[in-house]
Amino acid sequence: MSMLRSVSVVVLGAVVAVALPSSPAWAIPAFARKYGTSCLTCHTVYPKLTPFGEAFRRNGYRFPGVDSDYVKQDTVPLGQDANKKTFPNSVWPNTIPISAPIAFGVNGQLNIFPDKNASVPRANNDIRVAVDQLIAEGHMWVGAALDDSITVWGEITIADGGADVEHAQVLFNDIVGPKHAVNLVVGKGFSTISSFGAHSSFLADQMITNFPVTGVYGTSTDPFVLVDNYSGLELNGVLGGLVDYSAGWNGGKNTFTSSFNSQNWYAHAGVKLGGMPLDGEGFTAPADAMHPWAETSLTLDGFVYRSSEHFPQPADTTLSVHDSSMTYGGDLRGQLGSAELDAGYYRQHHERGTATLDSVDADVIWGELSYIVFPWMVPALRVERLALSPSGGSSVSNLHLMPGVAFLIRANIKVVAVVNVEIGKGYAADASGAPLAWSGGSGDLGSFVLSPMADATPTTSRNELESIAVFMAWAI
Amino acid sequence: MSRLLSLSSVAAVVLLAGLTSAFAESGGTITGKVDATPSKMLPDTVVYLKNVPGNYPPKTLNEDQRGMKFIPHILLATVGDTVEFLNHDNVAHNVYSPDNDGFNLGTFKQDEKRSQKFDQAGSYTLLCSIHPEMLGYIFVGQNPYSAAVDAKGEYTIRGVPPGAYQLEVWNPKLKAAPKSVTVTAGGKVSENISIKR
Numbered sequence: 001m002s003m004l005r006s007v008s009v010v011v012l013g014a015v016v017a018v019a020l021p022s023s024p025a026w027a028i029p030a031f032a033r034k035y036g037t038s039c040l041t042c043h044t045v046y047p048k049l050t051p052f053g054e055a056f057r058r059n060g061y062r063f064p065g066v067d068s069d070y071v072k073q074d075t076v077p078l079g080q081d082a083n084k085k086t087f088p089n090s091v092w093p094n095t096i097p098i099s100a101p102i103a104f105g106v107n108g109q110l111n112i113f114p115d116k117n118a119s120v121p122r123a124n125n126d127i128r129v130a131v132d133q134l135i136a137e138g139h140m141w142v143g144a145a146l147d148d149s150i151t152v153w154g155e156i157t158i159a160d161g162g163a164d165v166e167h168a169q170v171l172f173n174d175i176v177g178p179k180h181a182v183n184l185v186v187g188k189g190f191s192t193i194s195s196f197g198a199h200s201s202f203l204a205d206q207m208i209t210n211f212p213v214t215g216v217y218g219t220s221t222d223p224f225v226l227v228d229n230y231s232g233l234e235l236n237g238v239l240g241g242l243v244d245y246s247a248g249w250n251g252g253k254n255t256f257t258s259s260f261n262s263q264n265w266y267a268h269a270g271v272k273l274g275g276m277p278l279d280g281e282g283f284t285a286p287a288d289a290m291h292p293w294a295e296t297s298l299t300l301d302g303f304v305y306r307s308s309e310h311f312p313q314p315a316d317t318t319l320s321v322h323d324s325s326m327t328y329g330g331d332l333r334g335q336l337g338s339a340e341l342d343a344g345y346y347r348q349h350h351e352r353g354t355a356t357l358d359s360v361d362a363d364v365i366w367g368e369l370s371y372i373v374f375p376w377m378v379p380a381l382r383v384e385r386l387a388l389s390p391s392g393g394s395s396v397s398n399l400h401l402m403p404g405v406a407f408l409i410r411a412n413i414k415v416v417a418v419v420n421v422e423i424g425k426g427y428a429a430d431a432s433g434a435p436l437a438w439s440g441g442s443g444d445l446g447s448f449v450l451s452p453m454a455d456a457t458p459t460t461s462r463n464e465l466e467s468i469a470v471f472m473a474w475a476i
Numbered sequence: 477m478s479r480l481l482s483l484s485s486v487a488a489v490v491l492l493a494g495l496t497s498a499f500a501e502s503g504g505t506i507t508g509k510v511d512a513t514p515s516k517m518l519p520d521t522v523v524y525l526k527n528v529p530g531n532y533p534p535k536t537l538n539e540d541q542r543g544m545k546f547i548p549h550i551l552l553a554t555v556g557d558t559v560e561f562l563n564h565d566n567v568a569h570n571v572y573s574p575d576n577d578g579f580n581l582g583t584f585k586q587d588e589k590r591s592q593k594f595d596q597a598g599s600y601t602l603l604c605s606i607h608p609e610m611l612g613y614i615f616v617g618q619n620p621y622s623a624a625v626d627a628k629g630e631y632t633i634r635g636v637p638p639g640a641y642q643l644e645v646w647n648p649k650l651k652a653a654p655k656s657v658t659v660t661a662g663g664k665v666s667e668n669i670s671i672k673r
Contacts (some may be wrong), residue, residue: 066673069514079608081648082601085574093608 028141029103029412029475031061036072038411045378045406045414046475047199050293051335055280057197058238060173060183061143061151064280068148074098094147101144105475108136109445112468119437119451119464134472141475149173153189166229180238180279185248188231192246193303194331195270195278198227200342202370202380202406203418205443207342208331209366209384212440214323216388216428217355220311224253225440226327226346230264241277245269254310256320261308263324268303275335293372294337302330303346314355314431323352329364338372353390355431360390366442376408382418386440386448388428394459396426398438402446413474420446420466429458445469503635504659506621506643506667510629513672517650521671522550522599522615523631524622526642526654532620534593538562539602539612541569546602546612550624553616558593569607573600573614599646615646638663647671 032039039046042053049057055064063070079093111133116126142154155167169187176182190198194208201207206227215223232250239245245268252264275297276283286292305327313319329346345365353360363386370380382404387397404418427435427450435458437451446469450462506525512518534556540547542564553559561571563584571590572580576598581590583606594600594616602612615622623631638661642654650671657665 069516072516077609077611080601080603080611082574082603082611083608086572086603090605090608 028143030101030141030143033099034073034097034101034144035063035070040375040411044293044372044375045202045408045416046412047197048202048378048406049197049200051276051295051297052280052283052292054196054200055276055278055283058195058236058244059180059279060171060185061153062145062148062173064283066148067145071145094150096146097144101142103141103143103475105139105141105473106135106137107139107471107473108134109469109471110134112470113466114468115465117464118466119449120467122453123451139475149175178239179281182235182237185234185236188229190227191230191232191248191250191266191305192234192236193226193266193268193301193305193329194344195244195268195272195299195301196333196342201368201382201442202378203368203382203402203404203416203445204441205445207366207368207442208344208346209364209386209442210440211348211362211364211386213325213348213350213353213360213362213388214309214311216436216439217353217360218430218436219314219321219323219353219355219357220253220255220309222253222255222311224307224309224323224325226305226348232262232264238277238279241279241281243269243271244278252308256310256312258320260310260320260322263308264306266303266305268301270299270301272297272299274298288337291338291372293375295335296337297333297335299333300330301332301344304328314357321352321357323350323357325350325353340370341367342369343367354393355429355436358391360388363387363389378406380404380406382442384441384448386438390428393429394426396424396428396458398425398448398450399423400441400446400448404445412476414472416445416469416471418445418469418471420469421464422448422450422466423461423463424450425461427452427456427458427460433458435460445471502661503637504661504663504665506633506636506657506659506665508631508667508669510625510631510645510669510671512629512647512650513670517647518625518629519627520550520613520648521625521629521650522552522622522646523625523633523669524615524617524644524646525619525633525636525657526644528619528621528637528639528641530619530637532556534558536560536591539571539614541565541571541604541610544607544610546610548612550613550615552620552622552624553594553614554620555595555597555616555618556593557616558591559614560589560591562589563587567606569610570605572603572605574603575600599648601648613648643667643669645669645671649673 075095077095083090083093111130113121121127138158140156145151151171153169157164157166167189169189172184198206210225212223212225214220230250234248236246247267250264251262275295307325309323310320313321327348331344334341348362350360365385368382372378382402384400389395401421402418406416435452435456438448441447532554536558540562563569566586568583568585570583576596597616597618600614604610621633623633625631636659640658643657644654645652652669652671
């Protein structure tokens, strides 16, 4: 029993680390400076995007129409338009912004743990209130256009563990065919598996819920998840303002000591009915000028993702394990004026995902219902469910309820308050059959942290009020 | 005899000046304002009359390179004019244009100058191969009746012979349909123009 308790403490220590704010990539004030416009042109409570902001993002961070027509910031020409006539005897011309297109931001949160028997207090000296993560991370973002078709986007995140280049992409837009139809993204960033931006949530760091299956089972220290930053190539586009698609290939995850072929690939397609076209072209004005985010629309998405993950074998770390997974999923977004419902599901089959390297199916469901009461106040309810069905084992699940409110103190300062409740029915099991803590979720304000009590088994159910999280962020 | 010749020469000059003045006064004026969408593309705009019959003696104009800029940014010329390109920077410059029949004057150092005669109407983008950010324009019209807009978009074309003409606009990226104007001796015509993609 004492050994089990020790293992639980170690796992919970890791859980606390996971529960800390992750590193979101948000909108960047560099765009506000570029166009001389407010953050609110593209965002509600950032990083949540308005329909116009989503179109801007899908267009490779460009305004509909001719992007340079809207740029108010001076640029330095690295060549003139007439150089296009003298090519190839001259370099194809482009511009750079006259001042470095960077922005800086900070985020962190205050956590309150009302129940000392909840998972985090149990692992952390009955902790009840923590402000040590009020400033958890800094971010530096870069976003700029080099001409009307090539844009760049980047993010560096700085935290206690060091600095990490999270995003660094060059977007070659409109490479062939009609405008917006075919774009090529090269670099490191999120895989496009939805019609909406990855951070398209009021209460969480990302809309799609991550489930680090091999991390839950303890086999990988950097498990594959759908929403993460991968290096690779992606083709995407918008067709006729109605349909969007993507197809990509990236390097995936590898914690082994040597490299393997990059074998992750994915594809997605979505269709939008009603509201602003997906590329924002030809859209004159919102129906209600006082509620520019509001529209009546329905967007349906489907995606497929194949991952190839390598990590050391548990029994002999000099050997590697190859776990491939296949994910099928979809989501929808329905907007009715200022009300919005997002919901999605995916099934992810791992060939060697469990602690004993057997196959397992993960089922993930998420939903977020929100209503913009005022442009600075948005109450919402987010629900997430993780489930595991290992081969030859019992199915287990965990339901995470997150009621909360997002506030804008100013256009570039936000506060979000969220309550985290978990309703667990069982736990994943390690190789010896002992229960393992849950992990995953959508980051920031509340991850899955439910951990087994000392006398728990893999079939034990447990409900917990995990925390009340108050998150603050600003960007400039 | 020589004194008579001198007096005759003076009289001829006075008569010529008077005739020129009278001719100018008999010409009309076209004035107006151009607005552009997007507005930041307004500065590089010339309003001109497309075809005005007449004899226009060729002249020599100056285009300077100073402070890593072409000055003036837009130079107005007539077919047959010669432009002397000057370099008053302490670096070498090159002047070339890929437009129409194109030209390349090579590299020339401080205080050197090169010339180019313009026998074809049209707009010529001025570039420097050593300093790709430099940009200027020479607008060569069939006639001298043209004007670059000022900072507010206003223009004035003076001394236009009486008649009916097509008033057109040149801008590197924006355009407008031609307008018909009728100019009377000593009269003033106002014509506002909107240019867009």
